[in-house]
Amino acid sequence: MTNGELWWWVILPYAAMIVFVVGHIWRWRYDQFGWTSRSTQLQERRLLKWGGPLFHYSAFAAIAGHVIGILIPKSFTEWLGIPERAYTLFSGIAGSVAAIGVLLGAGILIFRRMGVPRVRATTSAVDYLALILLGIISVLGIYLTLGIQQFGGGYDYRNTVSPWFRSLFAGTPDYRAIANARLMYQVHATAAWMIFAVWPFSRLVHAWSYPLWYLWRPYVVYRERRAGPPPEPGTGGRKWRKIGVPY
Amino acid sequence: MRPMAQVAMVMNLDKCIGCHTCSVTCKQTWTNRPGTEYVYFNNVETKPGTGYPRRYENQDEWKGGWTLDRRGRLQLRAGGRLRKLLSIFYNPDLPSIDDYGDPWTYDYQTVINAPLGTQNPSAHSISALTGRDMKLRWGSNWDDDLAGAPEHALDDPDLAGIEDRVKMEFEQVFMFYLPRICEHCLNPSCVASCPSGAMYKRAEDGIVLVDQDRCRGWRFCVSGCPYKKVYFNHRTGKAEKCTLCFPRIESGQPTICAETCVGRLRYLGLFLYDADRVTEAAATPDEQDLYEAQLSVFLDPFDPHVLDEAARAGIPADWIEAAQRSPVYSLAVRHRVALPLHPEYRTLPMVWYIPPLSPVADVAHAAGYDAADPDKVFATIDDLRIPIEYLANLFTAGRAETVRDVLRKLAAVRAIQRAAQLGLDLDADLPASVGSTPDELDDLYRLLAIAKYDDRYVIPKAHAEDAGRLAAQHEQMFCSLDGDGGPGMGGNGPPDVEGFHPGEVRGGASTFRGTDGRTHFNLLGWDGRGEAPHLFPEGGAS
Numbered sequence: 001m002t003n004g005e006l007w008w009w010v011i012l013p014y015a016a017m018i019v020f021v022v023g024h025i026w027r028w029r030y031d032q033f034g035w036t037s038r039s040t041q042l043q044e045r046r047l048l049k050w051g052g053p054l055f056h057y058s059a060f061a062a063i064a065g066h067v068i069g070i071l072i073p074k075s076f077t078e079w080l081g082i083p084e085r086a087y088t089l090f091s092g093i094a095g096s097v098a099a100i101g102v103l104l105g106a107g108i109l110i111f112r113r114m115g116v117p118r119v120r121a122t123t124s125a126v127d128y129l130a131l132i133l134l135g136i137i138s139v140l141g142i143y144l145t146l147g148i149q150q151f152g153g154g155y156d157y158r159n160t161v162s163p164w165f166r167s168l169f170a171g172t173p174d175y176r177a178i179a180n181a182r183l184m185y186q187v188h189a190t191a192a193w194m195i196f197a198v199w200p201f202s203r204l205v206h207a208w209s210y211p212l213w214y215l216w217r218p219y220v221v222y223r224e225r226r227a228g229p230p231p232e233p234g235t236g237g238r239k240w241r242k243i244g245v246p247y
Numbered sequence: 248m249r250p251m252a253q254v255a256m257v258m259n260l261d262k263c264i265g266c267h268t269c270s271v272t273c274k275q276t277w278t279n280r281p282g283t284e285y286v287y288f289n290n291v292e293t294k295p296g297t298g299y300p301r302r303y304e305n306q307d308e309w310k311g312g313w314t315l316d317r318r319g320r321l322q323l324r325a326g327g328r329l330r331k332l333l334s335i336f337y338n339p340d341l342p343s344i345d346d347y348g349d350p351w352t353y354d355y356q357t358v359i360n361a362p363l364g365t366q367n368p369s370a371h372s373i374s375a376l377t378g379r380d381m382k383l384r385w386g387s388n389w390d391d392d393l394a395g396a397p398e399h400a401l402d403d404p405d406l407a408g409i410e411d412r413v414k415m416e417f418e419q420v421f422m423f424y425l426p427r428i429c430e431h432c433l434n435p436s437c438v439a440s441c442p443s444g445a446m447y448k449r450a451e452d453g454i455v456l457v458d459q460d461r462c463r464g465w466r467f468c469v470s471g472c473p474y475k476k477v478y479f480n481h482r483t484g485k486a487e488k489c490t491l492c493f494p495r496i497e498s499g500q501p502t503i504c505a506e507t508c509v510g511r512l513r514y515l516g517l518f519l520y521d522a523d524r525v526t527e528a529a530a531t532p533d534e535q536d537l538y539e540a541q542l543s544v545f546l547d548p549f550d551p552h553v554l555d556e557a558a559r560a561g562i563p564a565d566w567i568e569a570a571q572r573s574p575v576y577s578l579a580v581r582h583r584v585a586l587p588l589h590p591e592y593r594t595l596p597m598v599w600y601i602p603p604l605s606p607v608a609d610v611a612h613a614a615g616y617d618a619a620d621p622d623k624v625f626a627t628i629d630d631l632r633i634p635i636e637y638l639a640n641l642f643t644a645g646r647a648e649t650v651r652d653v654l655r656k657l658a659a660v661r662a663i664q665r666a667a668q669l670g671l672d673l674d675a676d677l678p679a680s681v682g683s684t685p686d687e688l689d690d691l692y693r694l695l696a697i698a699k700y701d702d703r704y705v706i707p708k709a710h711a712e713d714a715g716r717l718a719a720q721h722e723q724m725f726c727s728l729d730g731d732g733g734p735g736m737g738g739n740g741p742p743d744v745e746g747f748h749p750g751e752v753r754g755g756a757s758t759f760r761g762t763d764g765r766t767h768f769n770l771l772g773w774d775g776r777g778e779a780p781h782l783f784p785e786g787g788a789s
Contacts, residue, residue, distance in 0.1 A: 038484035
């Protein structure tokens with residue numbers, strides 16, 4: 001194992017996982033006030049009307065595709081009796097639809113964020129960082145799906161990227177598998193780990209607050225007027241407030 | 248029966264002179280921060296006018312409040328829960344900042360720093376959203392005092408159905424002011440629209456609040472409120488709304504808008520209501536019956552059965568006593584001169600209005616009637632289609648008779664007082680003709696015309712005993728010196744606990760013994776009127 005392999009395929013993923021988990025616990029406990037989608041619909045609505053839903057729903061499809069392709073072992077789909085061709089066909093079509101959706105949606109949203117002064121004024125440094133990483137991941141993902149899987153020669157990432165990804169969680173990182181993967185897959189995976197490390201410190205945390213509970217809770221919420229406990233020592237300062245807030 | 252208490256407000260529109268003092272003091276208190284430039288928890292609109300944000304009353308466009316589905320059940324006008332979750336990435340019913348007006352400031356620095364020269368420097372308008380130069384096109388109170396009324400006033404949704412009879416000619420025009428705060432509804436559609444569950448109605452006093460730590464910025468409360476009194480802070484990404492100045496209410500003080508109201512037109516007090524009947528009342532089939540339905544939800548604070556149930560529900564005795572002295576209960580239920588704003592939204596709003604008699608009397612005068620003669624005013628009220636139908640569109644979902652009854656009663660009060668002043672003969676049947684008695688009309692006169700500070704604001708203090716106990720328990724878990732601003736965190740800490748006796752001095756202030764051994768006066772909580780012992784060092788103290 002070279003130092004480079006150790007760094008890129010073992011240390012970076014584990015570091016990102018730790019930052020992801022610890023960062024979320026820390027942000028949840030210390031920055032409830034900053035935990036928001038920071039919607040800019042008030043400032044601009046015509047572009048968001050198309051870009052917002054298109055990007056989010058396509059991203060959901062893309063995430064579902066990753067769960068199928070990365071988390072579920074090839075042996076499992078084979079055991080189910082799904083032929084390789086059927087799998088490739090499905091992943092090719094569904095993946096392409098998702099990729100085109102993300103391409104259009106993210107394109108509209110990035111144009112909106114950069115080109116509309118009212119929206120641009122609300123963008124903080126961590127927003128730009130998350131945006132750049134998301135942009136790299138999306139563009140590469142679209143290239144991998146359309147350029148390689150669909151219209152290129154095709155590439156079986158389920159023998160390289162996927163085993164490595166699952167092995168990380170087993171505690172026995174199979175760095176050889178990913179080291180042999182195509183370069184663009186490697187960049188895509190690396191950028192993904194980086195965004196997981198940035199996630200807890202950016203507005204991306206709003207993803208965990210999708211309010212499914214709303215479907216079941218009573219419409220009108222009553223609360224007792226009870227004075228909350230005084231802030232715990234060291235939590236009342238400004239230091240965590242700056243996350244995602246450029247002002 | 249499940250009795251609950253609600254702090255409510257009544258505004259007497261006849262007294263509003265449109266000075267915007269309430270808006271200014273409210274803004275200074277609550278929304279003078281970046282991100283809330285365009286936010287007015289309290290604003291004053293000229294009626295007829297488009298309102299703030301533009302045409303907010305047109306629920307066909309904004310889908311605020313509740314409606315009945317085909318089976319007569321209450322549902323949010325903007326659609327069900329699933330529909331909300333699916334449209335969470337783009338809320339189709341959210342007003343844009345241009346409907347409020349792009350908030351601006353001026354480049355004053357240019358004026359200050361301009362070099363000596365022949366040309367007068369001018370301060371450009373700068374957008375608070377982008378920091379760039381901008382052209383002013385729209386803002387709150389753009390149509391104040393009917394400014395631009397020929398262009399804008401006909402956009403008023405309350406003129407629906409009576410446009411052809413409204414005259415926008417200067418001589419025939421009528422207008423009045425409508426100060427608005429959050430309605431703190433019994434059936435709040437903003438709370439129901441909040442997917443995060445961050446908005447809530449306080450069980451003790453009915454104040455509707457946004458939990459800033461739980462709000463995730465999904466912005467459905469903004470579109471869900473038919474009065475558009477929940478605003479989106481564009482810097483923090485969280486919703487904010489009128490708090491009914493709850494820190495003041497809790498300490499028995501009126502809201503800042505009421506406290507500073509020049510015309511003294513605001514009344515604050517308690518209603519007791521039956522929480523079990525709220526949904527049923529809000530689902531009343533005919534929207535013109537909603538006013539009566541809401542009245543039926545209120546409980547009589549003198550009814551022994553109600554008192555028993557209220558005590559069982561844990562409503563403190565001083566709150567019940569305050570409910571019995573409540574000026575808003577008197578105006579709304581006993582005298583029936585206050586009306587809810589837009590009951591047809593089915594939220595059961597709790598800021599009520601005494602409709603203005605003056606524009607009616609003015610129109611009567613212009614039409615050649617003698618505004619001084621009660622019979623003539625009655626005749627006029629009966630004759631005039633406008634503005635009574637306009638007022639009915641505002642306060643009774645279009646039922647003109649209700650507004651006419653209120654105006655007749657107000658006219659009768661004026662007539663009786665005028666007759667008493669001038670020694671005129673008065674028709675003895677006058678009080679009965681408006682469904683009242685001389686004593687009741689006298690009481691109404693006192694409530695409308697004289698009501699001193701303590702009569703207008705009957706606000707029981709919040710019971711904070713339990714909260715204090717909890718806080719004390721909590722403090723034992725940590726070093727009390729490490730609290731915010733405490734000595735462990737670099738501050739001087741609070742005055743020592745032994746020397747801290749809140750409420751010891753009249754006027755809400757307190758004294759404490761400082762580290763120098765001297766007794767100090769604690770300015771925090773002092774209302775400025777009571778005594779201030781130990782404010783300055785006594786003679787001899789070194």
